[in-house]
Amino acid sequence: MAPWRLHPELLLAVAALFAASAAADYTPRDTASVCSPKRNYTDGSQYEINLDQLLHGLHDGAVGNGGFFETSRGIYPDKVYGQAMCYADCEWTKCQLCLQVAPSYVMIKGCPYSRQAAIMYDCCYQRYSDRKFSGHADLFGNGFDYIDGRSYADAMNETRWKLVTQLMAEAAGSALRFATGSQTYVDSHGNSQVMYGLVQCSRDLSATDCTDCLNNIAQASMIRNATIANYRRYGCYITYTPNAIDIRSSADLPQRRPKRRLVWTVCAAVTGSVVLLICISISVRLFLRHLERTPSPCRVYQEDDEAMENEFMKGTGPRQFRYRELAAATDNFSEDKKFGEGGFGSVYRGFLKDLRLEVAIKRVSKGSKQGRKEYASEVRVISRLRHRNLVQIVGWCHAREQLLLVYELMPNSSLDVHLHRADNVLWWPVRHKILLGIGSALLYLHEEWEQCVLHRDIKTSNVMLDASFNAKLGDFGLARLVDHDRGSHTTELAGTLGYMDPECTITGRSSTESDVYSFGVVLLEIACGRRPTAARPDGTLIHLAQRVSELYGQGRILDAADARLDGNFDPQEMERVLAVGLWCACHNRDLRPSIRQAINVLRLEVPLPDRIPPVGHAAGPLPMPDSDTGHSSSTSTAQQPI
Structure with missing residues (x-):
């Protein structure tokens, strides 16, 4: 019998109990609110029911999606749209608590009975409306500014502006609409100083809208000589400080110690929970032993697959994913996640929670000999290449009936x-x-x-x-x-x-x-x-x-x-x-x-040749594009997301 092992899942569950205990004293600070003054809903109305479901769904969705989520509930005229986002420099556990407490707060204290509301907290914000607003650069005039510190050195102001504008461009070009970095400068006393910065946009915004929102802050709100600032808006955020900015991953375990007055309550809860966890862990252990006897979806049995996998593992860069990871990232390859068809398979949009990364996943049919050949070539070749103008492959997976390739997501398609x-x-x-x-x-x-x-x-x-x-x-x-x-x-x-x-x-x-x-x-x-x-x-x-x-x-x-x-x-x-x-x-x-x-x-570095050689006619008549030779990767110019 295999030795007993303490699984990380158990540690996470116990840690979650301690984190939950801290929620009892947590109340999000309402730093800026926008509520609709009319067209309110009433108690017990269908809109209130839909709104309640939506606000609680926003919490679960944002926690599971790395800090950003948008969804809707109901049908017209009681349909409600919602969005939630965590600010990237806020401790992940605290943001989870913000999202957890926020639904009741927004309905009772924030904007009671409002059909449209945008409420900003210290670590997160929530928006909802009876009108669809995703991707629109509105409400950006409302927000919260915190300014502190003074330095009258021109070098500081120049460095701050250079840092913020650089990060703005990086965030607009990032699939996660997020960037962080630092710049050094020499102050008026001749001492070397560091300015740290972070900019963030909500992921529903296009690169243009993200840039517009950040520019609005930079040009209208940034105060000269301030060394510390937070500019929060609905949809974007800029902060800079002389102190290093700690960006915590959603995978980090909470490190806070429960307060003394909560110890007895926590102990009682933990004692009962541990008993339950022991029972669950025994069941899980038995289930895992059963799985060990059952072939894994991504376990490769055929000799040629094993040889191909061994060759892939020799490379560097992309990682091998488990099938269940990719299935979870794409809602089990649902039609809603499909956004393209390639020459030998479909392409799905997905989100890898552990990497907090949006990806495109190509699902190649193993029944296609040519598709299988192209899959192997793709991993062998592109996984070894590194260039800013090449699509990067994130990983791969063999399944018994299909082959899966994972790429960085290209939000603007082809x-x-x-x-x-x-x-x-x-x-x-x-x-x-x-x-x-x-x-x-x-x-x-x-x-x-x-x-x-x-x-x-x-x-x-x-x-x-x-x-x-x-x-x-x-x-x-x-x-x-x-x-x-x-x-x-x-x-x-x-x-x-x-x-x-x-x-x-x-x-x-x-x-x-x-x-x-x-x-x-x-x-x-x-x-x-x-x-x-x-x-x-x-x-x-x-x-x-x-x-x-x-x-x-x-x-x-x-x-x-x-x-x-x-x-x-x-x-x-x-x-x-x-x-x-x-x-x-x-x-x-x-x-x-x-x-x-x-x-x-x-690049206009050398002149054109004096004479361009003739194009001439192709050797032999070209067949029409729908006349397949049987060897081309695709005989049309239709969109291929990868």
Whole structure:
């Protein structure tokens, strides 16, 4: 029989009892309230019932979701929407208590009978309304400011402003809408000082709304010469101080000691609870012994799976997850969490509680031989790469019937979604930043990593966008590693029609030049706002590069620019993007630039070549996109979140 072990779950349960005892004396400080003056509800009304359920649900949801949650209850006209958030520098246990006490406080003392209310406490805030408000930058004029300390050194004021603006940009670009950091400066006495800062937005806000909320504080409320400040708003928060800011994880155990006058009460509660816990732990132990005899969902039985797992474990970076962790993160892969379909599986949005991280989880069918092959390639290749313009893989999991890949979440989806939306225009400065990011990623893959990485499927649906619209190249399922002194890699046909080097359709040989061809097509698609291929009336295809080449030959290359931009672009940048796109997509691969040459021209560091080689016609007629060759990873340009 295995020796008895004290499980961490038991420690957490006992610790929770002590934490609960401290709640008896805790009352959240109402620092700022906004209540609706009319349209109130009455006792016993359906709205009151829905509100009561919602406020208690906000507590459980926020605790389980790392300090932020929003939900709704009921149906119109009694539907109520709610949101709760913990401030990141507040002790986690204290914030849990704030969320626990808050529901009764808001209904009895805070805003009784109000159909709309926003109440801010010292460690958390809660909002509810009979109107949907998620993602809207409202109520930001109300809040709480605490200011202390004085320093009249210009260096302090400059450092404070530099720190806050830097953290604002980082928070807006973070999936968790949160950033913390520090800056040093020399005070008026010549002593070195440190300024610590933290900024936070609610996770429902877009990067733009987050920035707007923080800017509102920075420009309207930040007091000159103050060395300590807290600026709390509904949806965002800025604080800075000369003292280090302790960010406690939700996984931290509470360290507080119960007050002396509560000792006897706590002892009585603990004594009875320990007896119950012993009974539960025995049952759990028996259940765990049963599980040890039962195959785990992520236990791999087949020899090839074991070999693949052993190889993955040799790498560094991504971790192996248990199936139940990923199932819990996605509500058991519910349809509500699904937000995309890839070439060989579905993609789900999830939240990993232990990491406090929002992720995208790709669920690949093990029944697909090609999907299985791409899964293995993805983990082997991308897990070893580190670059700001590459999607980072967080982890992986083998299940008996499926394969799971876990990525950092890209809140703005893929580039093709934004390029081809009818209701919104992606403006030129953003497009230019994105294409330079793609080029930087490809330069890293081709020349700057220890081996040359051939991506083999560069297209706009594989370019993901973070909250600040920074480009992240993803989907390495078709990628291959080759030595830098090796010119090409002969393999089966791979890629997506329209983006694929025509020579690859004949020879099957992938190379850095074929990746450069795909990059050129993406450049043209970004500049023109058009998909790579278009159908003629007779059903044949004409490539975008051919259309742009004709205009280039007529000296009218800027006429190829996306008409929706209405001329709002830098002409020199646009000309270079179109010209480099043609250069990369020329028919003769020996005349194409290296990715470094292309990037240098795009960055305006070197001039354009005197003459762009002709694009020419593809070798043989191109089939229509829905005519699958059986080897391409995808034959459409539909959204692929990963």
